[in-house]
Amino acid sequence: MSSKSHPPLMKKHSQTDLISRLKSRKILGVGGEDDDGEVHRSKISQMLGNELKFAVREPIGLRVWILVSAVGFTLMAITALVFPNQLYELVFEEELSTTSISVRLYGAALLSLALIMWNGLYTAEKVIIQWTLLSEACYFAVQFLVTCVTLIEIGILPNAAMLLLLSRVLFFVVTVAYYYHLGRKPKKI
Numbered sequence: 001m002s003s004k005s006h007p008p009l010m011k012k013h014s015q016t017d018l019i020s021r022l023k024s025r026k027i028l029g030v031g032g033e034d035d036d037g038e039v040h041r042s043k044i045s046q047m048l049g050n051e052l053k054f055a056v057r058e059p060i061g062l063r064v065w066i067l068v069s070a071v072g073f074t075l076m077a078i079t080a081l082v083f084p085n086q087l088y089e090l091v092f093e094e095e096l097s098t099t100s101i102s103v104r105l106y107g108a109a110l111l112s113l114a115l116i117m118w119n120g121l122y123t124a125e126k127v128i129i130q131w132t133l134l135s136e137a138c139y140f141a142v143q144f145l146v147t148c149v150t151l152i153e154i155g156i157l158p159n160a161a162m163l164l165l166l167s168r169v170l171f172f173v174v175t176v177a178y179y180y181h182l183g184r185k186p187k188k189i
Contacts, residue, residue, distance in 0.1 A: 059181040062129070063121065065174065069136055070117035073110050080107025092150070093158040113139055126182065133179040140172035 079087050084103035089095060113135060120132030144165060151161055 058129075059178055062178055062182070065178060066117060066121045066129075066132065069171075069175075070114055070121055073114035073117055077107045077110035077114055080104065080110060091147075091158070091160050091164055092154065093156070093160060094154070130179060130182055133175050133182065137172055137175040137179060140168045140175065144168040144172065 080103050084100035084107070085095070088100070088103055116132055116135055120129050123129060147161060147165055147168070151157060
C-alpha cells in the first residue's frame with residue numbers, strides 16, 4: 001500500500017487575510033461605527049466609552065467664574081457664621097432683634113454650596129459642572145425672592161439691600177448664561 005501524503009497544512013494568518021480579519025472584527029463588534037458615528041478600535045474602548053465624547057468644550061471664563069463664586073460663597077459663609085448680627089445689620093440697616101441662629105444657618109447652607117463650587121472648579125465632567133451652575137442659579141433666584149419678601153415685610157428699602165438684589169440678578173444671569181452655553185451640543189464638522 002502506498003501511503004498517500006497529505007499536503008502540508010496551510011496556516012491562516014488573520015493579519016494578512018483581510019476577509020478573515022474583517023469577519024473577526026465584525027463578530028467581536030469592533031471597528032464599526034456606533035450611533036454617534038464613532039469608530040471603536042477595541043472591545044475595551046467600546047465598553048469603557050470614548051473619553052473624547054465626554055470632553056467638555058468650556059466657554060471662555062467658566063473656570064474663573066466658578067472660582068469667583070467659590071471664593072464669594074466661602075467668604076460670605078464665614079462672615080454669616082462668625083458675624084451674623086453685623087451681616088444682617090449691613091444688609092437691612094437695622095438690628096437683629098431675634099437670635100442670630102437663622103443667619104448662622106444661612107452661613108451653613110452657603111458653606112455647603114461653597115463646597116459644591118470648589119468641587120465644580122476641579123472637575124472635568126460636564127454634568128458635574130452643569131449641576132454646580134444650576135445649584136448656583138437656584139441659590140441666586142431663591143435669595144432674590146427671599147430678600148424681596150423680607151424688604152416688603154420690613155417696609156424699608158436700604159441701599160445695601162438694593163445693591164444685593166441687583167448683584168443677585170446679575171449673578172443669576174451670568175450663571176444661567178454659562179449653564180446654557182455648556183449644555184449646548186457642539187456642532188459636528
